[in-house]
Amino acid sequence: MAAVAAKKAEFDALGVQVLSVSTDSMxxxxxxxxxxxxxxxxGGVQFPMxxxxxxxxxxxxxxKESEGVDMRGRFIIDPDGVIQAMExxxxxxxxxxxxxxxxxxxxxxxxxxxxxxxxxxGWTPGKPTLKPNPELVGKIWKEWKLS
Numbered sequence: 644m645a646a647v648a649a650k651k652a653e654f655d656a657l658g659v660q661v662l663s664v665s666t667d668s669m670x671x672x673x674x675x676x677x678x679x680x681x682x683x684x685x686g687g688v689q690f691p692m693x694x695x696x697x698x699x700x701x702x703x704x705x706x707k708e709s710e711g712v713d714m715r716g717r718f719i720i721d722p723d724g725v726i727q728a729m730e731x732x733x734x735x736x737x738x739x740x741x742x743x744x745x746x747x748x749x750x751x752x753x754x755x756x757x758x759x760x761x762x763x764x765g766w767t768p769g770k771p772t773l774k775p776n777p778e779l780v781g782k783i784w785k786e787w788k789l790s
């Protein structure tokens with residue numbers, strides 16, 4: 644949460660709405676933000692921290708019935724409400740916020756190209772993309788070498 648909060652300006656610049664959802668109550672969220680997160684990031688978390696009774700977690704497939712908690716993860720949802728990416732990790736391993744930002748930029752680039760371009764693995768803005776077409780079949784390696 645602190646890592647995402649520290650990069651909020653970058654998410655804002657991409658037009659992304661960040662939401663945090665957990666099974667903790669709004670009171671726990673406030674305490675956690677005031678006593679922990681605000682000491683890690685100036686101003687603490689500046690995006691909504693939503694409390695889930697399990698309904699949201701069930702819809703996204705991350706609610707652990709046996710423990711009554713949502714697993715940690717992130718979902719990139721496009722403007723049409725379609726999940727474009729998801730990552731769910733167990734608590735001992737943290738997520739990489741810069742990778743989420745890179746993926747958002749890639750999804751936005753593909754969408755802005757009207758799906759006429761795709762981004763190769765590790766693509767970053769300004770790097771070459773691929774333009775799928777029948778002539779590319781069997782020759783991707785030539786394009787890939789240029790990337």
